[in-house]
Amino acid sequence: MITDFLTQDEREKGVRLLLWHALFNGLGYGFLAETIIYLLALQFNPSNTQLGFISSAIHIAGLVLLFVPRLTNGMNLRKLFFSAWMFRGAVSSFYILLLFTRGQTAVVLILGVYALFCISRIVGASMAEPVQQMVASTETRGRFIAQIFISNQSARLVSQLISYLLTSIAIMSELNSLLVLIGLGVVTNTISALYLRRIPYREKSQYQKGSNLYRVLLRTVKNREQLLVIFIRCFSLSAAVLIGFTTPFLRVVAGYAQNMVFLYSLVGTAGMIVSGLFLRPIVDNVGSKPLLMASFTGQAAIFIIWAGLKDAPLGLFLGLGFFTTFLQASVFQLVARLVYNVIPEEDKISFMSLLNFITAVFSFLAGIAGGLLIDLAAKISLPFGSDYSLTFTAGSIYCAIAFLLVFSLRDQGSLGMRETANIIFSPRNFKTFLDIYTFNLTANPVKRQNILTALNFSPTPQAEQELRQILNNPIAPEKDQILISLYTNPRPRLLGLIIREAENPESAQRSSAIFALGAYPGEKSRNALRGLYQSEDPRVSCAAAKSLARIGNSVHPEELEGRLISVDLPTRAMQDLMVALSVAGEYERFLRSLFQLCPEYRGDYHLQSILALAAALEDYSPRLDLIFARENNRSGGGLSIIIEEARPFKPFFDDLRTIQEDYRNGRHEELRDWCCRVVSDYTLDEHPVALSMKSDPGNPSPSLSLGRLYFTFQLMNLLRRPGK
16 A cells, blocks of 8 residues: 655655756746845835845744644645645736835735735645655755756756846836846746646644644743754844845945846856856765754855945955855745754644744844834934944944854764864865765766775775765675775775674675785784685685784795695685785795796696796796787787896807707707706706706696796896896
């Protein structure tokens, strides 16, 4: 039986539809609210108190939510959301009556229509947050909020650009151009509502008898975190109401034309988009608290700057507008994330109604107070700034109060201020956050590998946290790469996860984990490796022996040598024992049996791997593995490299043609005898490699012949007597 909760497919569909809704809603809102309504009202000389009402009306409308839970009981939340959005578009069409009204009658009409617009919007918004909470998972909620915000503000940017262009062209009066823009808003708002209608959502508004706002308030007062979040939202929205006064400030005090006001709004919308882009990769990892504290601090400073201004170049106002809206948008998104986290599972509508009701009261008081402060400043003739200075100063006070409330909040999972500053103000650390965000979004394997390489060497705690998450994933394809990197770039705090992987016999990355333990000298890793050395699986025990040697606690060399020469081990296990003996300074123990470790039946891969590793451990040049690679690519290619390097030595120079002919004709026994004779002639018989070569019964293999010639050259090279 299907519950009210959505399936994964339904949630994904809901996210897509909400993003489309946000896009067209951004266009509609840009044409129907705030800037246009201010400019519309200023056509008819409103009072400062009336301007204050416009600034706070979008929030004052929350007063009607006192009745919403009871009136909407049993109704589908998505249908309510859709109906509210359709109504707010329809009521906006009544602005056309402004063509037939003048003076205060027109102002009252504007205020009345805008109030109805705001009421329908706030009713819809109270449904929006539960709907968004249902379709977004807890882990991605911050990112989802940012995506919605970016989509909405990007569209709003387009609406501001259209508004600027239309009002810049003198083909109609200011009033008529504003009414045309409102008409565009009605159309785009209706389209956004139609997307809401298709969202899969089964939950209904539930009103339980006695579950009115008063009772919900009593429950909320007892919940410290919910109460703090409510007041944080109240003061943040009060500050936002006062930010709204920057629009009439530009028109009335600074004296800019309305197309320049739209340009200011356009730049401000760009600031909002940048805010969303900035927060999207980091908010879910950093948390709301430190970012809110920083945002409120910046917002308070911006208000002080506005309070001291009266006239300035347009460029300064545009720059100030960008940062003002950037911070305002950051606060909006971060507070929204806090609200989502405290919405109760039951009685969601009542809680959201309470939240919006309280914020409506605060916003109303802030808007009216902002207008009255303008009148007060005009009466007392401030010696600085403008008539709006007291209003903007009040905004900085609201931000300071909100800062203190956030400081008192316990936001689980948030980083501290110092950690957050270390991320935001460090290009390297911020790049790590962007890398993690991209890594979790992209499916491109090349890009994921490149990002993972960067994370492996990043010293940030966030990089380590991401590595920890991958190591805890049972099937993550990147685990091998991470474990190997933890050897070259040790992270002691991840040692427990490495040991867990190494001790797990079912792990596909067990060998890489054992290898990584070779970089962690300490009792924990030593005890783990000692236990692994006792394994019956030679791959495990030999890998453990190698790592033990690397942390300075090698197994007895004679025991390792005995295992190396007496047991038919896998190639990788033999290589691990060779490395263990080399690290312990006992390299002679594998060199004197080197060619005996390569019997004919083991094949060329085994032979080349053993001989090439021995040469690498002795740091011989040129590298034997590259010589074998050239030979495997083209017959005779490896031999030509050896001849080129060994030609300065007389035996190779004198017998060059014979060596080439014997190799080409497969006379490998003759080549073995030649190598043994050369090391005897130059009294190199006692070298471990020479002893191994002379006791080798012979193997008709081109690879083995190359190995013999290579090591003969290296033995002669030790004498440093070219030309003898």
